[in-house]
Amino acid sequence: MIWDWDYALEVLPKLLDALIVTVQAALVGFVIALVLGMLIALARRSGRLWLSVPVGALAEFIRSTPLLVQLYFLFFVLPGFGIQTSPFITGVIGLGVHYATYTAEVYRAGLDAVPRGQWEAAWALDFSPLHTFRSIILPQALPPVVPVLGNYLIAIFKDTPLLSAITVLEMMQVAKIEGSETFQYLEPLTIVGLLFLIVSLISAVLIGRLENHLGVLRRI
Amino acid sequence: MSNPSPAQVATPDLDMSRTMPSGAKPMIRFSGICKAFGSLVVLDDLDLDIAPAEKVALIGPSGSGKSTLLRVLMTLERPDKGSIEIDGAPLWHMPKNGGLVPADGRHLREMRKNVGMVFQQFNLFPHMSVLRNVTEAPVHVLGIDKDEADARARDLLDMVGLRDKVNHYPAQLSGGQQQRVAIARALAMRPRVMLFDEVTSALDPETVGEVLSVIRDLAHEHNLTMLMVTHQMGFAREFADRVCFFYQGRILEQGPPDRLFNDPQNERTQAFLRAVLES
Ligand SMILES: Nc1ncnc2c1ncn2[C@@H]1O[C@H](COP(=O)(O)OP(=O)(O)OP(=O)(O)O)[C@@H](O)[C@H]1O
Ligand SMILES: [Mg+2]
Numbered sequence: 286m287i288w289d290w291d292y293a294l295e296v297l298p299k300l301l302d303a304l305i306v307t308v309q310a311a312l313v314g315f316v317i318a319l320v321l322g323m324l325i326a327l328a329r330r331s332g333r334l335w336l337s338v339p340v341g342a343l344a345e346f347i348r349s350t351p352l353l354v355q356l357y358f359l360f361f362v363l364p365g366f367g368i369q370t371s372p373f374i375t376g377v378i379g380l381g382v383h384y385a386t387y388t389a390e391v392y393r394a395g396l397d398a399v400p401r402g403q404w405e406a407a408w409a410l411d412f413s414p415l416h417t418f419r420s421i422i423l424p425q426a427l428p429p430v431v432p433v434l435g436n437y438l439i440a441i442f443k444d445t446p447l448l449s450a451i452t453v454l455e456m457m458q459v460a461k462i463e464g465s466e467t468f469q470y471l472e473p474l475t476i477v478g479l480l481f482l483i484v485s486l487i488s489a490v491l492i493g494r495l496e497n498h499l500g501v502l503r504r505i
Numbered sequence: 506m507s508n509p510s511p512a513q514v515a516t517p518d519l520d521m522s523r524t525m526p527s528g529a530k531p532m533i534r535f536s537g538i539c540k541a542f543g544s545l546v547v548l549d550d551l552d553l554d555i556a557p558a559e560k561v562a563l564i565g566p567s568g569s570g571k572s573t574l575l576r577v578l579m580t581l582e583r584p585d586k587g588s589i590e591i592d593g594a595p596l597w598h599m600p601k602n603g604g605l606v607p608a609d610g611r612h613l614r615e616m617r618k619n620v621g622m623v624f625q626q627f628n629l630f631p632h633m634s635v636l637r638n639v640t641e642a643p644v645h646v647l648g649i650d651k652d653e654a655d656a657r658a659r660d661l662l663d664m665v666g667l668r669d670k671v672n673h674y675p676a677q678l679s680g681g682q683q684q685r686v687a688i689a690r691a692l693a694m695r696p697r698v699m700l701f702d703e704v705t706s707a708l709d710p711e712t713v714g715e716v717l718s719v720i721r722d723l724a725h726e727h728n729l730t731m732l733m734v735t736h737q738m739g740f741a742r743e744f745a746d747r748v749c750f751f752y753q754g755r756i757l758e759q760g761p762p763d764r765l766f767n768d769p770q771n772e773r774t775q776a777f778l779r780a781v782l783e784s
Contacts, residue, residue, distance in 0.1 A: 311640050316736070377748035402624060403628060405581055406629075406687075408617075409622040409691070410621075410691075411614055411618055411640035411642065413614075418648075420641070424632045425631065425632055490624070
C-alpha cells in the first residue's frame with residue numbers, strides 16, 4: 286500500500302468540514318459538561334437528601350457505564366418516548382452528560398479544597414449564600430482545577446469518534462464513508478489522526494496559557 | 506428569701522452565672538445554653554450576661570467550650586437548648602403569632618449584623634486585595650456606596666497601621682498584618698459586639714504585640730462590646746473588665762481580673778492559673 290497524494294488532497298476538504306463538526310460537538314459537549322457538572326456537584330453537596338442521594342446515584346451510574354452504550358440508548362430508546370432530535374444534538378447531549386459526571390468530581394475536589402474558614406468568614410460578614418459562592422468560594426475553587434477541566438476538554442474531543450456510531454457526520458464517520466467508497470482507508474484515517482493530533486496540541490497550549498495566567502493571578 | 510446555702514456563704518462574690526455591672530440592661534444574654542457534639546457535652550446549661558461595652562475575657566483549658574460559645578453567638582453553631590438575646594432580641598428564635606419560633610435564615614442574617622468575629626486563622630479572602638477584603642461586605646451586604654466604603658476602609662486600615670498596604674494581597678503580609686486586616690474587615694460592618702477567638706495563637710511571637718495593641722486601642726476608644734478567648738493571661742488582665750473561667754462547658758468562676766487572677770476561689774481555677782502561669 287502506498288500513500289496516494291491525489292486521493293489525500295481530494296478527501297482533505299471533506300475531512301476539514303467534518304473537523305468543524307467534531308470541534309463543535311466537543312465544545313458544545315464541554316460547555317454542557319461544565320454547567321451540568323457544577324449543578325451535579327452542588328446537588329451532591331446539598332444537605333437535602335432527597336436531592337443529593339438520587340443525583341449522586343445517577344451520576345455514579347452514568348460515570349461507570351460506557352459512553353457508547355449511553356449514546357446508543359439516547360439514539361435508539363429516546364425516540365420511543367417521543368423525543369426526537371438530530372443525531373448531532375443527541376450526541377452532544379450524550380457527551381455532555383457523560384463528562385458532567387467527571388467534571389462534577391473535579392468541582393467537588395476544588396470546592397473541598399477551600400478551607401472551612403473561608404465559609405465561616407463569609408458567614409460572619411453576612412454575605413448571602415449566592416455572593417459567598419460566587420465571589421468568595423468559586424474564585425478560590427476554580428483556578429486549581431482548570432488544568433484538570435482542560436484535560437477533560439481534550440478527552441471529550443478524543444471521544445467524538447464514538448458519535449459516528451449514531452451517524453453523526455464527524456471526522457471519523459466521514460473518513461469511514463470515504464474509505465468504504467474507494468476501499469482506500471489509509472489516507473482518510475491518517476489525516477483524521479493528524480487532525481486530532483494538531484487540535485489536541487493547540488488545545489494543550491491554550492490550556493497551558495490559561496493555567497499560567499491563573500497562576501499569575503493567584504500569586505500576585 | 507430562704508437561707509443561703511453554705512457554699513454561697515463561703516464565696517459571697519463568686520457568682521456562678523450572670524455577674525454584670527448591676528442595673529445595666531445586658532447587651533448579650535445567654536440563658537441555659539446547651540451544646541453537644543455527639544455524646545460530648547461542650548456547653549452545659551450555660552448562663553452569661555454581658556453589659557453594653559463590657560470587655561470580657563474567656564479563659565479555661567482546651568476543649569472547655571470557649572470557642573463554641575463564641576460560635577453559637579456568631580450563629581456558626583446552633584445551640585441544642587437555651588436562648589441567646591442580643592440587646593433584648595432573641596437570636597436563635599423569632600417572634601411569630603405572639604410566640605417564639607426557631608429563627609429562619611433571614612432573621613439570623615439580620616441579627617448577625619450586630620456581631621463581628623476575628624478568627625485564629627485570619628481567614629482573609631486570598632484572591633482579594635487588602636482594601637477589597639475590607640470593602641466587600643459593606644458594599645455587598647450593607648449596600649454602602651463604593652467610594653464611601655473605600656474611604657471608610659482606608660480609615661480603618663489607617664487605624665490598624667496598614668494604610669500603605671491597601672493594594673497588597675493577604676499572602677504578601679505577615680501574620681500580624683493579616684490579623685490586623687481581619688480586625689479592620691470585621692469593624693467595617695460596624696458591629697456592636699466583637700468576638701476574638703485566640704486571635705494571636707497563630708502568630709509569630711514578634712507580631713503578637715502589634716495585634717494586641719490594636720485590640721487595646723479598640724477597647725479604649727470604641728463603645729464596642731468585646732468577648733475574647735485568650736490564653737494570654739497578661740493581656741486578659743489589662744484588657745478585660747471581667748474574666749470568665751470555663752471548665753467542661755460551664756463558667757466555674759468569674760470576676761474582675763484582679764480578683765480572679767490574684768485570689769481565685771475555685772480550686773480548678775487555681776490549678777489552671779498555676780499551670781498557665783508556670784508555662
Ligand atoms: N464541629 C465539631 N464537631 C465535633 N466536635 C467539636 C466540634 N467543634 C468543637 N468540637 C469539640 O468540642 C469541644 C469544645 O470545643 P471548643 O472549641 O469550644 O473548646 P475551646 O475551649 O475553644 O478549646 P481550645 O482552647 O482548645 O480552643 C472540643 O473537644 C472540640 O473537639
Ligand atoms: Mg477554641
